[in-house]
Structure formats: structure tokens, C-alpha cells
Amino acid sequence: MLMPAVTLIGIFILLPMLLTVWLSFQDWSTQTPFSSASFIGLDNFREIFGPTSVGRDFKGALTNTAIYTALSVVLILPLSVAFGLMVYQHDVAGGTALRTVLFSTYMVPMIAVALVWSKLYSPSEGPLNQMLGLIGVGPQPFLSSPRSALISIVFLNVWQQVGYFTVLAIAGLTQIPGSLYEAAKLDGANRFEQFRFITLPLMRRTLLFSAVIAIINAVQVFEPVALITQGGPVGSTNVLTYHIRRVGIERAQGGLGSAMAVMLMLSLIVVVCALFALANRKNQE
């Protein structure tokens, strides 16, 4: 019987989504009842893509979120596979301990991660700059420059998430039969060829799953921005979740905030569908 599941999904998932879509066409303050909302058609969407500060801030936040997501995925996936390969070898002493250490970063609360990394990045007394100084590199601005602030937040994210994705990669590696590697060895395949023609193709499903989860996690980034940079400097770390909170809650502009949330949702759907389509095409090939 599907009725209970359908009802629960309808109430807790579909209804809030439909409500957000409906609100995106309304002029509505989040502090007033839904009944006070008035229909304004596509005005909210025109505004967020328009030339005023509302539009500039939204487009900036959308771009920042896209860059943050792309960089996070591009760094996390290869690193997780590399760590997975290193840790998965049965004959390496301390493999389990290494696995635990890698996963532990994922268990540290973001508030602690943010506090520690904000100090690591400190321009004056930060250990990172002190270490760079030892090798003759001058102090780097990290979070203080619009050029490097977003990338610095990406590194923080990669550090925290890579352990979790390593565990996923290991799970994928365990699914590959050892006999394939033995056969490849007999055929004279070296390590790189084994990786290129056995490991990578057979990990495609795992990597697809990891990519989707990494994208969703990255799009939802909020805490490091709220705790460390407040979206600055010059809006360079102003990501969409943080911006929607500012518009929808701080300024109580519920209609505009909903329009932004709808665009975020649509962007996520498009990216994830494109990823699945690409994977399907590869499978068919």
C-alpha cells in the first residue's frame, strides 16, 4: 500500500516545494501570513536577473555557488579515489587507522572546523602564512582577498568532506573482483593500465553517486560563510544559501527569497539530470 508513503512525501516534500514555487510569484513579507501575499507574476524573477543591486547580488551568489561546487567536486572526487586506493590495499600496515583518521574530519562539527581554519588562514599570526614564510613565500591574504577567499573556503570544504567520499570510494573498490586484476597482470598490464581500464570504468556508478552527493553538499554550503566571511570581501564568498537567508529572513523579502530558492532548485535539477544523462550515454557506448 503506497498511500501512507505518498501522503508523507506529499506533506513533507512536495507541499513545501510547491509553496516555495507559489511564493516566488508573490510579493510577500516572511513576517506576514500567506494570505497577505499578492500575485506579481514574474516580477521577482525579473528583479533577480535585473541590473539593480538585487540582481547583481543574486547573479554574483549564483556564480560563486557554481564555482564553489565545481571546484569542490573537481578536488574531492580524484582525491577520494586516490586516498581510497592507498587505504584499500590489504597489505599496507595501518590501513584501517588511516581510514579512521580520514573519516574523522567528516565527524568534526563545522563550527569547530570554521574556527580552526579561520585561525589557520589568519594573515598575521596564521600557521599557514608562517609555514609559507619558512620557504620564502610572502604572506598570503587567503580570506582577506576577493581573489582567494572563495578558494580558501573550498579547501576547508575539501578537507572536511574528503574522508566521507574516500569511504564511498573504498566501497566501490570492494565491488571490483580481484580476478580482473589478476587476469590483467597476466596480460602484462601495468598499474596505471589496470587503473585506467579496470578500476575507473568499474567505479563509474560509485563516482556518479559521489558526484551527485558532492554537488548537493556543495550547493548547500552555509556555515563557513556565515561563521567566517559573512559573504565578503566584496561579496566574493556570498553563496546562494547565505544570500537567500539574508534576503528572505533578514530583509523579510519572502517572494524574492523564494524566487532565488526556485532558481537554485532548478539549477541543481539541471546539473544532476545532465550528470545522469552523461553517465547513461557512457554506459550505452
Added chain:
Amino acid sequence: MSFAWTSKLALAAGLAILPASGWAQSVNISYLTHWSPETVALLEAAAKDYAKTNPDISVTVRAVPFGDLLTTLRSQGGGADGPTIGGIYDLWLPELARDKLVAPAPDAVASEVKGAWPAGVVSAASVGDKLYGIPNEIDVYALNYNKALFKQAGIAAPPKTWDEFKDAARKLTNKDAGQQGFGMINSWAAGVVHPFASLLVSNGGELVREGKPVLDSKQAGETFQLYEDLIKSGASVPAMATADANTTGPFLDNFVSGKTGMIIMANWWESALKTGMRDRFTDIATAPIPVGPSGDKPHAISYSWMTVVNANAGQAEQKAAWDFLAWLNNPKSGKNGASAMSDILMSMGILPSRTSDIEAHKDKLGSEFLSGYVSVLAGAKPFPVVPGGQEFSESLQQTIEALQYGQVSAKDAQATAQADATSILERAAK
């Protein structure tokens, strides 16, 4: 008589003799603030004092970082279970009142406030003719400078004009030592906009006149140009200017560690400076904002804070909240004729706004650091409190930061700031 019967009788007797007040409904109210743990402890101590004479009212204090204060008020203030009392920045009041999140003050409180606080402060706590909050602190901006660095650079006195200011900033800059002449602030709206606005009003300009932005004025153009000059000359380094959610961070660290010669900041950061500098705090002095080429005399921006009551709280909670606030701000609740609130504020170096509190704290307000602020208070211009003010402030912050990082020229920054402000204030006024 059996033990069971004895127990029942004792229980019945005990219940019968309980004082009526014990059965009177006790009221729990909560107070939301952004203060530090040390200051929260002082507020909790004051609440305990209040409870001695009002045992039926219990006050709990909750603190969140400044960056989360408005969000918390907006997200939790819509319900009866949200904070009963909130400490708010005056710029937020028009929209909180419009959205009916804050309650108008009862007549008795309103008349007390109107008689005991300066008119300008009362007006910042009002929307139309209704008073919504009890004002507590007033903050004003001034030039803070490091006397030791001034001495090293051979500068005898703080700058009085923009020319002297630029000259001092140049002399105080030492790139090899990582030292900047003038410290700007970024990544924090008020930290960016208030010093800029202080220089603007000291140049005879304004941000908003009669509800409309006037950033297209000659005076505003000169202020944007001053920023561009300071950045281009290297006398101000934007990478040394970032702030975090607690309104601390590199901008503060650099001033505390003697890597910033001058900065424009409000009086409330005295406690942060004292904590960071300890004995070297005596190196810091305060001076009026330098006067620009189009200005006549020094001015600065001021703003105030107030405590408001949640309009969605129950009637009993609202009544208890106003009673507690009236007590907290009353000259009898503190020491030597000062209110308990002003004692708490003065522990942070914050100027109280009640007239009797200023008189009661006359000695401490005469300190070298604070007297510089008190002296500019009379000529200060309140930051415009208009609907859309917070969005306007954040938008201007983005433009000034873009100028700081060389992404736009002074001319483009001025044009963008005026266009954005016009669109934001027009939309908010609808």
C-alpha cells in the same frame, strides 16, 4: 494516627499555608542580545537583583553573534515562544515595527522615556509618533590613532583636515613592516558604511535627505575619491581590513598590534582594544573626524540601540518585560544614581543615552579615550533610519568594498551607490 494519615494531613496543611504568591502565575521572559559572555553575566546579575523584588518574574538571557541577531529576531520573534525582549539596532526598527514584530511601549513607559532621554534618541526609537523601545546605548564615530606610531612618524597632532589626514596616512605607512596609515574595514556592513558616512558628513554631505539618497552630491564624490586616493597610494590596505561575524578579525588585530596608524571606529570597541592591547591601550587616543574640503567643522555618524518587546508574546510576558526594562533603565537600579543598564554599558565603554546616566558616569566618560567621543556627540548626525535602511547599508557596503579592492573607480562607485540606493529606498517606501 497512622503514618499515612499523618503524611496526608501534613501535605494538606502545607498546601494550605503556601503563600498566595506561590500560586500566582510565574512569568518567564527571555532577553536576546549579542553581548559577550562577560557582559551577559552582568545582565544576568541585574536580572537576579530584579528578581529579589519581583520573585514571580524570571529573566533568562540568550546571546547570539551580532551577525545572527536580526535573523534570530525575525525567525523567532513571530511567535509567542520567541525572545520576549530583544536588543536592536535603530536601523532595524522601521521594518520590525511595520511587520508587527515589536510592541509599542505602554503610555507610562513612553512618557518616562520622552522626559528622560534626549529628543534625537527618542525619535530613533520611534516610528511615527509611537515609541517602540527603551533606548540604552548611543554610539558615535571618531578617529582613533596610535600615539606611539604618530611619534615614530614625526606627527605632532591628529589630522584636522583631509589634507592633513592623507599626509599623516602616508607618513604612517611602512610597507616593509606591514604597516598601513589608515585602516578601513570590510565584510561587515556597519563597519564599512559608518566610517565612510562619518567622513561624508564631516565633508558637509549626507547619505539620505528627506527619505531620498543624496550620494550623487559633490561631497559624496569627494569622499569616494578620498577612499580611492588612500587605496591607490597604499596608505590603506584592504586585505588588512576584514571583519568576522563577531565584528572582530584582522581589522581589529592590525590596530591592536600596531600595524594600523589610524582608524575610524565607534566608542563601543574600547573593551576590545583594552583586552587586546593591555598596557599599550594608553597609546590610543581619540580625535574628531577630519574635515573635508566641502565641510565646515567635524561631524560624525551616530546610532543608537534600544530594547524592544516581542509583540507576539503573551500579555503577561509583555507586561513583565516592560516592567523589567523600566526597572533596568531606572536611575535607582544601578550604582550612584545610574541605571543598571548604564553600568553594564559602561563596562564595555559604551555611552549610555539617558541624560541622568551621562551625569552619573561623568567621571568615567572623562577618560582620555571616551572623552574624545563625548566631545563629538553634540555635532553627530544620526545614521538615517528609513525603511529599507539595512538593505541600503548592505548595498553601499558592497560598492565601497569594490572601491577598496580597486574593482571600480570612485566615479563609478558613486554612480552605482546612488542608483542602488534610489531603487532600494523607493521599493521599501511602497
